[in-house]
Amino acid sequence: MTVTIFNTLNSRKVPLEPIEPGHVKIYVCGITAYDYCHIGHARSALVFDMIVGYLQYLGLNVTYIRNFTDIDDKIINRAQEQNTSTIALSEQFIHAFHEDMAHLGIASPTAEPKATEHLPEIIGMIQELMAKGLAYQAGSDVFYAVEKFQPYGILSGRSLNEMKAGARISINENKRNPMDFALWKGSKPGEPTWESPWGPGRPGWHIECSAMSKKYLGESFDIHGGGKDLVFPHHENEIAQSQGASGKTFVNIWVHNGFVTINDEKMSKSLGNFLTIRDLLAQYQPEALRLFVFSTHYRNPLDYSEAAMQDAVTGLDRLYTCLAEIAQITASGNPTAKPEATVKEIEKIESLTERFQEAMNNDFNTAQALGHIFEIVKILNRIKQALPSNPATTDLDLLRKASTTIRELAGLIGLLRQEPSLYLNCQQQKILAGLDISKESIEQLIQDRLTARRQKDWARADAIRGQLLSHNIELKDGANGTAWSVKPG
């Protein structure tokens, strides 16, 4: 079975058929490096990390390019505000980005080219476009003549006429058509500049991706990705540039991930609901974020809320708890005992890999794939709970094998990569750090309560339990004494 992917170009799921058999080439628009990355950037990075990882799992060779925009208006403005250079600023945030990616457990792409390191390629492509009559110089700027590129609008499904009707086009006297966009911008005083045939200036935003994708992946390649907001104008313009220059199909499949909202509002600094990856990871495990992100299909909108994250944390704990408990089973197994697992359950468990792949092959349906995993966890828990003291060998084998499979598959989307018992311990440790009561006091109170319980002084025992609960400490009386944990939320 082959992978099918939703293609923005024709709004259809299409089979992935690499141009070069067995080798997938993918380009994803990365960040503009002028600030810390937010949860929306995280989603995009996670989604393409998942896609690349899954394709590799299928045995495909993947060349994955993700660029940095390290020169543009926002960077120039921010650098001026902070009295620093554009280079220093972009370097700072590229570094921060790498840190964030590492914390999220995102694998490095094959290459991460920067716009400023590809000026010769950029200038070369602009010259090519001018030679073909697709671009023109106006003053110190160079513009792309969108009317000259017949398919303009093919990706975003709009025609130039429709767009002209819209009132939101910036007016620029130098443009022949208001929709024309800058390939090269003549620099104003104080701005970083590069020499060019049109005088000192800098590249427009879109041309860098055309130039760099060509350099690293060739004139035609398999997948181009990015956030939904990049469809127009960025990706539309890339098509105009690359296809205009080469005369060949630029990209076969366009993949766009949906947006992240916060409490149903678009993230924006003015609304004060701007959440950076750092903010988030200060509070939650990276894997909890992944579970949250991948619980929704990548093309659908994703609404962030504390409650949603808490759900993800709870879900992750559930998965790890199941694995940890299976790992703790020490029984060696009775070859003649009657198995607990039913035929139906065994079938479900054994078809997990197949069903997981089926979901993933269908436009990377991680939500469904995760659903399959949770379903198996439920079955494993049932079997585990029903196990007698001397359990059947077949049951133990089944549990252990399934456990391995679950970790393998979940690992493909970056989940359950930690040792289950370590994960659970770590959760506890982290929580401990935030307590307003010391570990010693907790344990002393537990001892006091134990004494009371021995004397069957239930009133006192319950009072102590209530006291600890007021500090958010929950007690769990078990066969091996009393354990405690911090109440979530």
Place this chain on the structure above:
RNA sequence: GGCGGCGUAGCCAAGCGGCUAAGGCAGCGGUCUGCAAAACCGUUAUUCAUCGGUUCAAAUCCGAUCGCCGCCUCCA
């Protein structure tokens, strides 16, 4: 105004022509417990925004209506 998307249980979310409408969270019932908590099990939509239509068959296709959202300006 133009283009596109969405509306499935209390919440989140798969399913996109035909097996019992996945799964998670919360709730409830149970096991356990001195009582709890935790853990685990079980359970929770005759119905998929509304109204029509196509079909032997629709949450899934078509049309209309209502309600959300995104893009059209920098944006993942």
